Amino acid sequence: MTEIDPKLISALSSAKPGSMVQAVLTLGGPDGQLLSPARVDELVRDIFNQARLESGTKAQRKKVFYSLQTVSLEADPRFIETAIRQAAVQSAMLNSRP
Numbered sequence: 001m002t003e004i005d006p007k008l009i010s011a012l013s014s015a016k017p018g019s020m021v022q023a024v025l026t027l028g029g030p031d032g033q034l035l036s037p038a039r040v041d042e043l044v045r046d047i048f049n050q051a052r053l054e055s056g057t058k059a060q061r062k063k064v065f066y067s068l069q070t071v072s073l074e075a076d077p078r079f080i081e082t083a084i085r086q087a088a089v090q091s092a093m094l095n096s097r098p
Contacts, residue, residue, distance in 0.1 A: 002084050005093035015077040020060055022095035023080050027069045027088050037066035043088045044071050051075075051082040 011021050027043050029035050035043070044064050052058045055078035062073040072095055073080070084092040 002089050003091040004084060005091075008080075008092055008094040011094050012077045012081055019077075020074050021077050021080055022072070022074045023084075024070055024072050024093050024095050025083060025089050026091040027071070028090040029088075032090075035069050040064065040066050040069055047071075047083050047086045047088060050086060051079045054082040055079045 008021075008023055015021055025047075027035065027040060027047075029039070041064065044062075048059060048062070055076065057076040057079045059073045059075040059079060061075075062071055064071045073083075074095075075083075080092070083089065
């Protein structure tokens with residue numbers, strides 16, 4: 001189950017139409033195992049593709065931190081809401097105030 005920062009939940013629910021939200025997603029494997037950079041890259045692509053298909057939007061910006069198993073992104077709230085529902089996402093937090 002994904003641990004979600006209450007500030008991110010608030011930012012997503014209060015976002016105005018057309019606005020973007022910045023978030024940081026932490027990824028993980030089964031049982032908290034460490035992921036190789038290649039696996040992190042694969043998971044990010046899968047998460048972003050699924051979020052794009054389900055939300056009908058795409059991320060405006062992203063930066064992957066392979067050794068930290070995290071991705072920072074700026075996207076439409078619907079994109080982020082879809083992304084954080086993906087199994088590989090262990091936690092999600094607000095990156096900056098909206």
